[in-house]
Amino acid sequence: MQALDDLFFSKKHRIAIYHTGALGDLLVATAALFELCQLFSNSSVTVIGSGLWKEILNPLQWPQINSILEIKDKNFSKLKLWKANIDYNTWNEIPFSAPSFNLFLKDFHITIDFRSESLRFALKSFFSKIPMRVGAHKKNTAKILFTHFSTRDKSKEIHERDRYLDIIAPLNYNYIRERKEYWKKKGLPPLKWFPHDYKQSFYKNQNKKVILINPTASIREKAWASKNFRELAFKLKNEMTEVKIIGSPFETEWLKEVAKNDFPILQPQNILSLVDEVKLSSLLITNTSSMQFIAAGTHTPTLTLMGIASPERWGALGEKSYCLKNNDVNFHPKKFFISKKKNANQNESIAYNSLSVNLVFDTAQKFLVE
DSSP states (O other): OOOOOHHHHHSOOEEEEEEOSOHHHHHTTHHHHHHHHHHTTTOEEEEEEOTTHHHHOOTTTOTTEEEEEEEOSTTSOSEEEEEEETTTTEEEEEOOOSSSHHHHHTTOSEEEEOOTTOOHHHHHHHHTTOSEEEEEESSGGGGGGOSEEEEOOTTSOOOHHHHHHHHHGGGOHHHHHHHHHHHHHHOSOOSSOOOTTHHHHHHTTOOOEEEEEEOOOSSGGGSOOHHHHHHHHHHHOBTTEEEEEEOOTTOHHHHHHHHTTTSOEEOOSSHHHHHHHHHTOSEEEEESSTHHHHHHTTTOOEEEEOSSSOHHHHOOOSTTEEEEOOSOOOOOOOOTTSOHHHHHHHHHHHHHHTSOHHHHHHHHHHHHTO
16 A cells, blocks of 8 residues: 655545445544545545435535535435535535446546445445545455555444544544544534634523433434433423423424423424534433534533443544443343344333433533533
8 A cells, every 4th residue: 555645635636435324424424524625635525425415514614525426226326416505505406417327436536435334335436447445344355446445343342433534544544543632522523613602692691501402312212211301301400501302303292292391392404403503502411313423513512321332432422522321231131033123122222211310410410510
C-alpha cells in the first residue's frame, strides 16, 4: 500500500462514499465523513446510499458534498440523483443521465465503502476500475477488491463511530489516530451551525432548564416502559425544570402514553428541526436510539438507558453523555423452539425493566446540578 503525501490530498479528486442503513448507522459515520472532507479539502464528494442522507446533510454545513445518489434497491438499479443548492440550502432532484450505475461510477477517482458487512459496492468499484478503493471486511480475502484495506474484527469492542474512522485510517494512520482522540471528547460533527449563545438568546431571561424525554424505540422491547418515563417526568418537573416529551410524527400514541395532558409533546417534522429542539435542551433522556447521536452533534448532555446493547459499541457519545445499564441481570437462556431474535427481544425487555425510576432520576439530577 503506497503512502499518500500532502500533494495527493491537495489535488482535486471526485470521491464517492457509499453507506446505507438506519438513521443511527448513518449518524455515527458522520465523523469519518467529516474527516474525509478535511483530508481531501479540494475535492468534490458524492454520497451514495440511503435517502436519509438528504435529511442529515445540510448543504451549507457540508459544502464539499455536492450530490447524493439515492439507492432504492440492492441491485443499484432504482436510483435518484440529488444536487446541492447552496443558495436555498436544499437538495434538488435532477435526471440520472448515466446509462447504468457502473458507468456513473467510472467518473470517480476514489470510492470509500462504509458497508463492511457487504461487498456489493466493493465489487462494482473493482470492476469499474476505480483507481483508489477504500474499505474493510471481516475476511482478508476481500483485500483484493481494495487498494486501501483494513480487516474488521467483529470480536473487538469499539464504538461504531470509531469503526468507520478505522475504515479510512489506511489513508493516513497518524492523522486518524489523533482525530479519534478529538471525537472522544466532541462526540459527532454538528449537523447544523448554531451561534454560541443560541440557547441563551432563545430563552432570554428564563432560568428554567428544559429536559427532553424520548421514550420510543424501534420496538417496545427495546424501550423503558412508558409508565416509568411518566413517573420520571413528574419527579423531574419543578419550578426550575420544564419536561417535554419528544419523538417523531409517527409515534403519537406512544408519546401520549407518557405525556397525556400533563406534558407538552414535540414532534419535529424532519431531522434538522429535531436538532433545533435538542440544541435548546439542558438534558436529553432516551433509550438506546438514534436520538442520542442527534444529541452528540449538538453537545447536549445525554442520559442513555441501555438494554442488552454494548455501551462500548452503541453508547452515547461526547464528554457530557452517560449510559445507564444494569450489568447484573439474569437473562432468559435461549430455548431451541425460540428464535434468536425473539430471545434477544425478551432479554432487552428484562434489561430495561431492571432500571428503577429512582436510579434514573438520581442519575439525571447529577446532570442538572452541573
